Amino acid sequence: MKTTRYSAVSRALHWLIAALIAAAFVLGLTVDDFPKPYVPSVVNFHSLLGLAIIVLTLVRLGWRLTHQPPDLPAATSALIRRASHLAHMLLYLLILLVPMIGIPTLLYRGRGIDFGVFQIPPMLARTPEIFHPLTDVHGYAAYALVALALGHVAAGLYHQFILKDDLLSRMAAGPR
Numbered sequence: 001m002k003t004t005r006y007s008a009v010s011r012a013l014h015w016l017i018a019a020l021i022a023a024a025f026v027l028g029l030t031v032d033d034f035p036k037p038y039v040p041s042v043v044n045f046h047s048l049l050g051l052a053i054i055v056l057t058l059v060r061l062g063w064r065l066t067h068q069p070p071d072l073p074a075a076t077s078a079l080i081r082r083a084s085h086l087a088h089m090l091l092y093l094l095i096l097l098v099p100m101i102g103i104p105t106l107l108y109r110g111r112g113i114d115f116g117v118f119q120i121p122p123m124l125a126r127t128p129e130i131f132h133p134l135t136d137v138h139g140y141a142a143y144a145l146v147a148l149a150l151g152h153v154a155a156g157l158y159h160q161f162i163l164k165d166d167l168l169s170r171m172a173a174g175p176r
């Protein structure tokens with residue numbers, strides 16, 4: 001029988017990365033609301049989440065390129081196929097771009113990063129005229145990612161509850 005679900009690896013990575021993005025986004029927005037002594041640890045944890053997103057997304061793309069995703073429902077029009085493909089490519093682009101812009105944003109603040117078992121010391125001087133605009137670009141790109149992800153969720157819910165084509169089960173977690 002032809003599979004109609006993404007593989008277990010794709011589904012696990014989809015949900016893990018979605019959860020990490022949500023956590024990184026909320027921490028990024030609230031970092032300045034934490035008491036001052038906690039800010040460096042929050043920025044560090046935020047950065048670790050973002051670096052994990054880069055690594056997991058590279059694994060995910062490697063898996064995606066070597067494993068055929070399930071066919072879309074036969075009734076899907078050519079236009080919708082193209083639109084969903086484009087939206088997914090844009091999501092992947094932003095999932096990688098946002099944390100990649102985060103790296104110089106961190107370094108130009110004169111910060112290093114603590115992985116627990118080892119540390120990367122600060123390697124650039126704190127340069128506000130560079131890190132301020134970089135933080136803005138990083139933040140705007142993060143908003144674009146979250147906005148696109150919300151559109152993606154809306155499209156999924158439209159399929160599930162209006163078109164009633166059970167699209168969500170293609171990416172659903174857990175055994176059938």
Ligand code: HEM
Nearest residue numbers: 018021064069088091092149152153156157167168170171
């Ligand atoms: C930060 C949040 C999210 C991001 C970044 C994200 C990203 C992606 C990407 C890149 C794909 C394409 C998979 C591929 O073909 O390689 C995908 C597929 C999918 N996502 Fe999400 N997703 C998010 C949240 C959600 C949520 C909350 C839902 C449920 C409402 C959902 C439902 C789906 C479904 C059903 C598919 C499969 C679409 C198809 O049938 O081809 N996603 N997602």
Ligand code: HEM
Nearest residue numbers: 024025028029047050051098099102103105106135139142
């Ligand atoms: C998908 C992953 C990520 C998301 C969604 C995200 C999101 C955000 C958001 C929304 C902000 C607030 C921006 C503003 O105040 O205008 C922020 C700040 C920041 N992010 Fe990220 N980020 C991610 C990954 C990373 C990574 C990988 C790093 C570094 C390695 C990083 C470093 C920073 C730094 C240094 C700040 C400034 C914190 C401060 O105000 O002190 N981010 N991020």
